[in-house]
Amino acid sequence: MPLTDQVAIVTGGGRGIGLACVRALADDGASVVIATPEDAERSAAVAELQANGHAALGTSTDVTSESDLAELVSATLDRFGRIDILVNNAGIIGPTAPMQDVTRDDWEAVMNVNVTGVYLACKAILPHLLEQGSGRIINIASVAGKIGFPLRSPYAASKWAVIGLTKSLAVEVGSAGILVNAVCPGPIDGPRMDAIIQAKAETIGQPAQQVRDQLEKDTLLGRLIPAEHIADMVAFLASDRATSITGQTLDVNAGHLV
Numbered sequence: 001m002p003l004t005d006q007v008a009i010v011t012g013g014g015r016g017i018g019l020a021c022v023r024a025l026a027d028d029g030a031s032v033v034i035a036t037p038e039d040a041e042r043s044a045a046v047a048e049l050q051a052n053g054h055a056a057l058g059t060s061t062d063v064t065s066e067s068d069l070a071e072l073v074s075a076t077l078d079r080f081g082r083i084d085i086l087v088n089n090a091g092i093i094g095p096t097a098p099m100q101d102v103t104r105d106d107w108e109a110v111m112n113v114n115v116t117g118v119y120l121a122c123k124a125i126l127p128h129l130l131e132q133g134s135g136r137i138i139n140i141a142s143v144a145g146k147i148g149f150p151l152r153s154p155y156a157a158s159k160w161a162v163i164g165l166t167k168s169l170a171v172e173v174g175s176a177g178i179l180v181n182a183v184c185p186g187p188i189d190g191p192r193m194d195a196i197i198q199a200k201a202e203t204i205g206q207p208a209q210q211v212r213d214q215l216e217k218d219t220l221l222g223r224l225i226p227a228e229h230i231a232d233m234v235a236f237l238a239s240d241r242a243t244s245i246t247g248q249t250l251d252v253n254a255g256h257l258v
Contacts, residue, residue: 140183225232
Protein backbone atom coordinates (compact mmCIF):
# COMPACT_ATOMS: atom_id res chain seq x y z
CA MET A 1 0.00 0.00 0.00
CA PRO A 2 1.37 3.44 -0.92
CA LEU A 3 1.27 4.93 2.59
CA THR A 4 2.52 1.97 4.63
CA ASP A 5 4.58 3.17 7.63
CA GLN A 6 3.34 6.75 7.14
CA VAL A 7 1.57 8.70 9.88
CA ALA A 8 -1.13 11.21 8.96
CA ILE A 9 -2.94 13.82 11.05
CA VAL A 10 -6.35 14.99 9.82
CA THR A 11 -7.91 17.98 11.56
CA GLY A 12 -11.68 17.99 11.60
CA GLY A 13 -11.46 14.30 10.81
CA GLY A 14 -14.75 13.17 12.29
CA ARG A 15 -17.16 14.08 9.50
CA GLY A 16 -17.55 15.08 5.88
CA ILE A 17 -14.39 15.63 3.87
CA GLY A 18 -12.24 15.03 6.95
CA LEU A 19 -13.71 11.61 7.66
CA ALA A 20 -13.44 10.68 3.98
CA CYS A 21 -9.75 11.63 4.11
CA VAL A 22 -9.24 9.57 7.27
CA ARG A 23 -10.72 6.53 5.54
CA ALA A 24 -8.77 7.00 2.31
CA LEU A 25 -5.42 7.48 4.05
CA ALA A 26 -6.02 4.48 6.29
CA ASP A 27 -7.04 2.33 3.33
CA ASP A 28 -3.74 3.28 1.69
CA GLY A 29 -1.85 2.02 4.74
CA ALA A 30 -1.28 5.11 6.86
CA SER A 31 -1.70 5.27 10.61
CA VAL A 32 -4.18 8.09 11.13
CA VAL A 33 -4.71 10.61 13.91
CA ILE A 34 -8.22 12.05 14.00
CA ALA A 35 -8.00 15.51 15.53
CA THR A 36 -11.37 17.01 16.42
CA PRO A 37 -13.04 18.46 19.52
CA GLU A 38 -16.23 16.53 18.73
CA ASP A 39 -16.08 13.57 21.12
CA ALA A 40 -18.77 11.37 19.57
CA GLU A 41 -17.49 11.81 16.01
CA ARG A 42 -13.90 11.17 17.06
CA SER A 43 -14.77 8.02 19.00
CA ALA A 44 -16.87 6.66 16.15
CA ALA A 45 -14.16 7.29 13.58
CA VAL A 46 -11.44 5.66 15.68
CA ALA A 47 -13.66 2.65 16.38
CA GLU A 48 -14.46 2.27 12.67
CA LEU A 49 -10.81 2.33 11.63
CA GLN A 50 -9.72 -0.06 14.34
CA ALA A 51 -12.54 -2.46 13.47
CA ASN A 52 -11.18 -2.51 9.92
CA GLY A 53 -7.67 -3.31 11.11
CA HIS A 54 -6.20 0.18 10.80
CA ALA A 55 -4.00 1.97 13.34
CA ALA A 56 -5.84 5.03 14.63
CA LEU A 57 -5.64 7.60 17.40
CA GLY A 58 -8.15 10.27 18.37
CA THR A 59 -7.28 13.58 19.99
CA SER A 60 -9.51 16.34 21.30
CA THR A 61 -8.06 19.21 19.29
CA ASP A 62 -9.26 22.77 18.78
CA VAL A 63 -7.10 24.12 15.94
CA THR A 64 -7.32 27.64 17.36
CA SER A 65 -5.54 26.48 20.54
CA GLU A 66 -1.74 26.32 20.45
CA SER A 67 -1.72 24.13 23.54
CA ASP A 68 -4.16 21.67 21.95
CA LEU A 69 -1.97 21.48 18.85
CA ALA A 70 1.16 20.94 20.95
CA GLU A 71 -0.62 18.08 22.70
CA LEU A 72 -1.69 16.68 19.31
CA VAL A 73 1.90 16.60 18.09
CA SER A 74 3.14 15.10 21.35
CA ALA A 75 0.44 12.41 21.40
CA THR A 76 1.14 11.49 17.78
CA LEU A 77 4.87 11.16 18.37
CA ASP A 78 4.33 9.19 21.57
CA ARG A 79 2.02 6.74 19.80
CA PHE A 80 3.57 6.43 16.36
CA GLY A 81 7.05 7.94 16.62
CA ARG A 82 6.80 10.17 13.57
CA ILE A 83 4.57 12.50 11.55
CA ASP A 84 4.54 12.46 7.76
CA ILE A 85 1.29 14.02 6.60
CA LEU A 86 -0.86 16.90 7.86
CA VAL A 87 -4.29 17.45 6.34
CA ASN A 88 -5.64 20.82 7.43
CA ASN A 89 -9.33 20.19 6.97
CA ALA A 90 -10.96 21.77 10.04
CA GLY A 91 -13.11 24.73 9.09
CA ILE A 92 -16.44 26.46 9.54
CA ILE A 93 -18.83 27.79 6.91
CA GLY A 94 -19.72 31.09 8.58
CA PRO A 95 -22.76 33.21 7.78
CA THR A 96 -24.68 33.47 4.53
CA ALA A 97 -25.50 37.16 4.43
CA PRO A 98 -24.79 40.44 2.65
CA MET A 99 -21.57 42.09 3.80
CA GLN A 100 -23.40 44.82 5.70
CA ASP A 101 -25.11 42.17 7.83
CA VAL A 102 -21.93 40.24 8.67
CA THR A 103 -20.87 41.04 12.22
CA ARG A 104 -17.29 41.40 13.30
CA ASP A 105 -17.78 38.35 15.52
CA ASP A 106 -18.94 36.37 12.47
CA TRP A 107 -15.91 37.51 10.50
CA GLU A 108 -13.38 36.78 13.23
CA ALA A 109 -14.86 33.37 14.02
CA VAL A 110 -14.37 32.24 10.42
CA MET A 111 -10.85 33.67 10.17
CA ASN A 112 -9.85 32.20 13.51
CA VAL A 113 -10.67 28.63 12.50
CA ASN A 114 -10.18 28.65 8.73
CA VAL A 115 -6.99 30.71 8.53
CA THR A 116 -5.37 30.98 11.94
CA GLY A 117 -6.11 27.30 12.59
CA VAL A 118 -4.22 26.30 9.44
CA TYR A 119 -1.30 28.57 10.34
CA LEU A 120 -1.10 27.22 13.90
CA ALA A 121 -1.30 23.58 12.81
CA CYS A 122 1.46 24.11 10.25
CA LYS A 123 3.58 25.92 12.82
CA ALA A 124 3.14 23.10 15.33
CA ILE A 125 4.16 20.32 12.94
CA LEU A 126 6.88 22.03 10.90
CA PRO A 127 9.78 21.51 13.35
CA HIS A 128 9.27 17.75 13.11
CA LEU A 129 8.97 17.70 9.33
CA LEU A 130 12.05 19.89 8.98
CA GLU A 131 14.03 17.66 11.30
CA GLN A 132 13.20 14.54 9.32
CA GLY A 133 13.64 16.29 5.97
CA SER A 134 10.34 15.19 4.48
CA GLY A 135 6.59 15.55 4.80
CA ARG A 136 3.36 16.61 3.18
CA ILE A 137 1.01 19.40 4.18
CA ILE A 138 -2.32 19.35 2.38
CA ASN A 139 -4.69 22.23 3.03
CA ILE A 140 -8.37 22.00 2.20
CA ALA A 141 -9.23 25.29 0.54
CA SER A 142 -12.23 25.79 -1.76
CA VAL A 143 -13.36 26.93 -5.17
CA ALA A 144 -14.56 29.92 -3.10
CA GLY A 145 -10.89 30.84 -2.70
CA LYS A 146 -10.59 31.50 -6.42
CA ILE A 147 -13.72 33.50 -7.25
CA GLY A 148 -15.98 36.18 -5.88
CA PHE A 149 -18.59 34.50 -3.71
CA PRO A 150 -21.63 36.69 -2.95
CA LEU A 151 -23.26 36.30 0.47
CA ARG A 152 -20.28 34.25 1.71
CA SER A 153 -17.57 36.91 1.99
CA PRO A 154 -15.93 35.70 5.26
CA TYR A 155 -15.68 32.12 4.01
CA ALA A 156 -14.38 33.15 0.58
CA ALA A 157 -11.80 35.50 2.08
CA SER A 158 -10.61 32.76 4.42
CA LYS A 159 -10.08 30.33 1.57
CA TRP A 160 -8.24 32.91 -0.53
CA ALA A 161 -5.98 33.29 2.50
CA VAL A 162 -5.43 29.53 2.78
CA ILE A 163 -4.31 29.41 -0.85
CA GLY A 164 -1.88 32.28 -0.25
CA LEU A 165 -0.52 30.59 2.87
CA THR A 166 -0.12 27.32 0.97
CA LYS A 167 1.92 28.87 -1.82
CA SER A 168 4.08 30.94 0.53
CA LEU A 169 4.87 28.00 2.79
CA ALA A 170 5.66 25.78 -0.20
CA VAL A 171 8.33 28.27 -1.28
CA GLU A 172 9.78 28.38 2.24
CA VAL A 173 10.11 24.64 2.82
CA GLY A 174 10.46 23.06 -0.61
CA SER A 175 14.25 22.84 -0.34
CA ALA A 176 13.78 20.91 2.92
CA GLY A 177 11.84 18.16 1.15
CA ILE A 178 8.40 19.23 2.40
CA LEU A 179 5.58 19.45 -0.13
CA VAL A 180 2.69 21.84 0.51
CA ASN A 181 -0.44 21.88 -1.62
CA ALA A 182 -4.09 22.87 -1.42
CA VAL A 183 -7.16 21.03 -2.65
CA CYS A 184 -10.05 23.23 -3.77
CA PRO A 185 -13.37 21.38 -3.58
CA GLY A 186 -16.46 22.53 -5.36
CA PRO A 187 -19.92 21.95 -3.85
CA ILE A 188 -19.75 18.80 -1.71
CA ASP A 189 -22.86 16.71 -1.21
CA GLY A 190 -23.85 16.15 2.40
CA PRO A 191 -25.30 17.77 5.54
CA ARG A 192 -22.96 20.76 5.44
CA MET A 193 -24.03 21.66 1.91
CA ASP A 194 -27.65 21.12 2.89
CA ALA A 195 -27.20 23.78 5.58
CA ILE A 196 -25.54 26.18 3.13
CA ILE A 197 -28.33 25.69 0.61
CA GLN A 198 -31.00 26.25 3.25
CA ALA A 199 -29.31 29.42 4.51
CA LYS A 200 -29.00 30.82 0.99
CA ALA A 201 -32.61 29.93 0.21
CA GLU A 202 -33.78 31.84 3.27
CA THR A 203 -31.54 34.81 2.47
CA ILE A 204 -32.66 35.22 -1.15
CA GLY A 205 -36.25 34.06 -0.66
CA GLN A 206 -36.20 30.99 -2.90
CA PRO A 207 -37.12 27.36 -2.21
CA ALA A 208 -34.16 25.27 -1.09
CA GLN A 209 -34.70 22.78 -3.93
CA GLN A 210 -34.45 25.58 -6.47
CA VAL A 211 -31.14 26.69 -4.97
CA ARG A 212 -29.86 23.10 -5.05
CA ASP A 213 -30.95 22.63 -8.66
CA GLN A 214 -29.12 25.79 -9.72
CA LEU A 215 -25.99 24.74 -7.84
CA GLU A 216 -25.99 21.44 -9.69
CA LYS A 217 -26.53 23.20 -13.02
CA ASP A 218 -23.53 25.42 -12.28
CA THR A 219 -21.24 22.39 -12.54
CA LEU A 220 -20.35 20.93 -15.92
CA LEU A 221 -21.19 17.46 -14.63
CA GLY A 222 -24.59 18.56 -13.35
CA ARG A 223 -24.16 17.24 -9.82
CA LEU A 224 -22.65 17.82 -6.41
CA ILE A 225 -19.41 16.09 -5.46
CA PRO A 226 -18.98 13.15 -3.07
CA ALA A 227 -16.55 13.86 -0.23
CA GLU A 228 -14.69 10.71 -1.23
CA HIS A 229 -13.53 12.39 -4.44
CA ILE A 230 -11.74 15.04 -2.39
CA ALA A 231 -10.21 12.32 -0.24
CA ASP A 232 -8.92 10.57 -3.35
CA MET A 233 -6.99 13.71 -4.31
CA VAL A 234 -5.64 14.08 -0.78
CA ALA A 235 -4.44 10.47 -0.75
CA PHE A 236 -2.76 11.03 -4.12
CA LEU A 237 -0.95 14.14 -2.87
CA ALA A 238 0.17 12.25 0.23
CA SER A 239 1.70 9.47 -1.85
CA ASP A 240 4.94 9.00 -3.78
CA ARG A 241 2.95 9.54 -6.97
CA ALA A 242 2.97 13.28 -6.20
CA THR A 243 6.65 13.87 -5.41
CA SER A 244 6.97 16.63 -8.03
CA ILE A 245 3.87 18.56 -6.98
CA THR A 246 4.17 21.43 -4.51
CA GLY A 247 2.82 24.95 -4.17
CA GLN A 248 -0.24 24.03 -6.21
CA THR A 249 -3.99 24.34 -5.85
CA LEU A 250 -5.74 21.29 -7.25
CA ASP A 251 -9.40 21.64 -8.14
CA VAL A 252 -11.95 18.89 -7.60
CA ASN A 253 -15.11 20.75 -8.52
CA ALA A 254 -17.10 18.81 -11.15
CA GLY A 255 -16.42 21.65 -13.56
CA HIS A 256 -17.85 24.32 -11.25
CA LEU A 257 -14.90 26.54 -12.17
CA VAL A 258 -13.06 26.22 -15.50
